[in-house]
Amino acid sequence: MKTIEVRHGQGSYPVHVGHGLLGLADVVQRHLQGxxxxxxxxxxxxxxxxxxxxQLSDQPEHQSLVLPNGEEHKTVASWQRIVDALVNLGAQRDATVLALGGGVIGDMAGFAAACYMRGIRVIQVPTTLLAQVDAAVGGKTGVNHSQGKNLIGAFHAPAAVIADTDTLSSLDRRDYCAGLAEVVKYGAIRDPEFFDWLEDHAEALNAREPEPLLEAVYQSVRNKAEVVAADERESGQRALLNFGHTFGHALETATAYRAYRHGEAVAIGMALASRLSELLGLSATGTAERMTRLLQRLDLPTSLPEPLDRDRLVDLMRLDKKNRDEQIRLILLDGIGQARILPCPSHDIRKVLQA
Ligand SMILES: NC(=O)c1ccc[n+]([C@@H]2O[C@H](COP(=O)([O-])OP(=O)(O)OC[C@H]3O[C@@H](n4cnc5c(N)ncnc54)[C@H](O)[C@@H]3O)[C@@H](O)[C@H]2O)c1
Structure with missing residues (x-):
């Protein structure tokens, strides 16, 4: 087991990454109280x-709540069921919520823990690759509103994160590959050595070989932890984590959230952002090809679907919250492992969308 300590405004918490952690009583129990x-x-x-x-059998008071799976259930109604369960359990200020599942469960259970008695402990136990490398780390919690994703939420750092990489063996292939897109993102924006390593281990990761997979999760969490420590509330560095996301979110909206997993849309977004970086003369020729090649080897899409209204995509990109003064602001690459946020003229964006 490897442990990364994530520092934040109010203190720090450990992220344990390893094989079989769900079966290790000492790992689970050391973070419990109430x-x-x-x-x-x-x-x-x-x-x-x-x-x-x-691992909880000798804990005097514990209960489980099973919610329906799926993003459509990431609602205030599900959040209410968690709060009701805490009330029924007689949970006090010292209680602990264990969030076992993907990003949907982690975000909802984390948000319930943030609100119950103005904040109780949550331990994130992520079981998807996306949740292990991204959602469970960083303290963002929340639920969707009919008018927008994650519209209601709070920052609430977990007391600990327990990422058992063995759980990733049962993930749907598409969910697994979608998580790999976020892994590639860390290499692309700030860690060129990790990007090289991913190129060397793409087939092993595709085959979910246990040791490379553990290393990929560990390096991703380490990168996210460093970003979060530097910028907990997304003013500077943390915005770089949105690499590929402005294109990706627009694509998800344009396809009514039905065609793509989030990570798949982000993969297409990263390929487009890399092409745009080259077009603008920021990164050397070949950078986009390297990015596209790696994503394809990881079974991820890298081009836009047909037919698709490109003008609508640009209009949707204008709605992104990073924008200021009508300019579309994008995360672009100076090279593999080096990113920055820049305003971009929409005619250049259109060029890569048409290509
Ligand atoms: N808080 C953050 O910083 C942050 C960051 C990124 C994404 N998110 C959120 O995360 C959510 C997406 O997370 P996700 O991709 O994990 O989706 P998810 O939680 O819906 O999980 C995807 C599917 O996999 C199933 N599943 C989970 N673990 C499994 C396993 N080990 N084996 C087999 N099936 C398993 C789930 O039941 C679900 O059907 C979105 O709501 C997004 O907004 C949050």
Whole structure:
């Protein structure tokens, strides 16, 4: 097991990354206190709930809540069910929420923990690659509103994160590959050695070989931890984590969230942002080709679907919250491992969208 300490405004928390951690009583128990509510979804429950709750058998007061899986259930209504379960459990200020699942469960359970009695402990136990390398680390929690994703939420750092990489073996292939897009992102924006390493281990990662997978999760968490420590509330460095996301979000909206997993849309976005970086003369010729090649080897899409209204995509990109003064601001690459945020003229954006 490897542990990364994530520093933030109010202190720090450990992220444990390793094999079989759900079965290790000492790892799970060292972070527990008070009454315990485990929150999970109906898919993860069948796979891992028993393994985790086996470590709680000598805890006097613990209960589990199983919610329906899927982004469409990341709602205030589900959040309310978590709060109700905490009330029914008689949870006090010292209680612990265990969030066992993907980013949806982590965000909702984290937000319930942020609100209950103005904040109780949450331990994130992420079971998707996306949640292990991204959602569970950094303290962002929340739920969707019919008018927007993650419109309601709070910053609430976890007390600990337990990332058992063995759980990734049961993920759907598409969910797994979508998580790899976020892994590539860390290499692309700030860690050229990690990008090289990913190029050397693409096939091993595709095959979910346990040791390379653990290393990929560990290096991703280390990168995210460094960014979060430097910039907890997204004023500067943290914005770089949105590499590929402005294109990606616009594409997700344009395709009504039905065609792509988030990570797949981000992969296309990273390929487009790399091409744009080259077009603007920021990065050397060949940078976009390297990016595209790696994403393709990881079974990720790198070009826009047809047919697709490019003008609508640009209009949607204008809605991004990074924008100021009508300019579309994008994360672009000076090279592999070096990113910055820049305003971009829409005619240049159109050029890469047409290509
Ligand atoms: N808080 C943050 O900083 C942050 C960052 C990125 C994304 N997010 C959020 O994360 C969410 C997406 O997360 P996600 O991709 O993990 O989606 P998810 O939680 O919906 O999980 C995807 C699917 O995989 C299933 N699943 C989970 N673990 C499994 C396992 N080990 N084996 C088999 N199936 C498993 C789930 O039941 C679900 O059906 C979005 O709501 C997004 O907004 C949050």
């Amino acid at each position: 009454r315990i509510l485990t929150v999970t979804d109906d898919r993860v429950a069948g796979l891992y709930l028993e393994r985790l709750t086996a």
